[in-house]
Amino acid sequence: MFSPQGPSLRELAIQALSSVERGYDLLAPKFDHTPFRTPDGLLAATADALGPLGPFDQGLDVCCGTGAGMRVLKPLCQGGVTGVDFSAGMLAQAREAHPDAEWVRADVRDLPFEQAYDLAVSFGALGHFLPAERPALFSGVYRALRPGGLFAFPIAAPPPISSVWYWTLLGFDLVMRVRNAVWRPPFVMYYRTCPLHEIRDDLTAAGFTVTTAPLPALGEREDGSPRYGLVLARRPSGS
Template identity: 65%
Template sequence: MFSPEGPSLRELAVQALSSVERGYDLLAPKFDHTPFRTPDSVLDAVATALRRRGPFGTGLDLCCGTGAGVDVLARVCREGVVGVDFSAGMLAVARERERPADTPVSWVRADARALPFRPGFDLVVSFGAFGHFLPGELPGLFRQAHSVLRPGGSFAFPVLAPPRVTSPAHWMLLGFDTVMRVRNALWRPPFVMYYRAFRPGEVLRELERAGFDVELEALPEFGRRRDGSPRVRLVVARRPVS
């Protein structure tokens, strides 16, 4: 599951018994060597899809972690890119990574539920962060994304089709979520990380309630399932011009 450069079992146990912020501060130096990082194949496919819709002016990576999404934005934004995260450890690693100097990049430590920005971005992206928010927090998060976009700007993120009930992946994710719920019932502070709490149908409705016009784009790089549905989609939520 992890490369030799990834965290040890002991390190993961310490992180899992911490708060989300402290856990990711500890995980940050080895985060890019874990399955928690969004795969390059997904990042590249999203960049390709966004390039067809761009170019964009300014971009924001919401819950940027070590900055993989910032690298996507740097490919499609001309004027500048910002990465925002509440983990100081993640931001420290992100700052250390070498990046092309073509697009200015800046980093901000802040809670995504209370963004310190005015509506000045043309594109907001997020990768793999929604499991760290309880379902009741997502409407507020989407309102925050809406509030920092210029009219006509877009909030984009990939969504993977849920594994079938008969697949090992389904039971692995169910088991993980169950362990996390037991952990949070018995231990404080809580560590919010649930893979099955993000329900695409409900998410699309909440995006619309937040004021977005929403569309889905299949990412052809990942093909389709047996029923013909895409394995991976890009959600593009656009703030209306008026």
């Protein structure tokens, strides 16, 4: 799962026993050599799906990490692009990889932007927020977008209960719950707390109009349904 340039088991253990912010500060120099980085295929599929919905001017990557989302935003946005994250270590890596972008350190549950962007994206970050925290996140993205602006992020279809992947994710979440019950500070990272119907409800409550689009390039499940879809949450033009 990890390249030789990736973190050791000891480094991962130290990260897992840290807070989310401190953990990612520690992991940042080797993050792009782990399977946690958003795969290029997912970035490409997202960019392909968003292309016909543009053009866009200003772009924002929410929970940008080391800046992988810039591979989506830069080709689509005619104006500037910005990444926001609360990990100084991750932002340092992003700044080195993409010096032409703007980087902002902030808690995305309290985004410091007001009607500044036309497109916002996010990749692999929702599991770091408890369900009770999503309304603040989505409301902040809503405020950050101009009227008519779009918030887009890919989401995986839930694996069937008969699959190894289902039980792997369930086991991971159970381990994390036990860890957070007995160890402080907590490290919030869950894979099964973001079902689409709850995300759709939270986005709608924040004011978005929500649709989804399949990402067929990423394959199909056994029943023929797509393995991934793209959530498209638009701030109404008159808002």
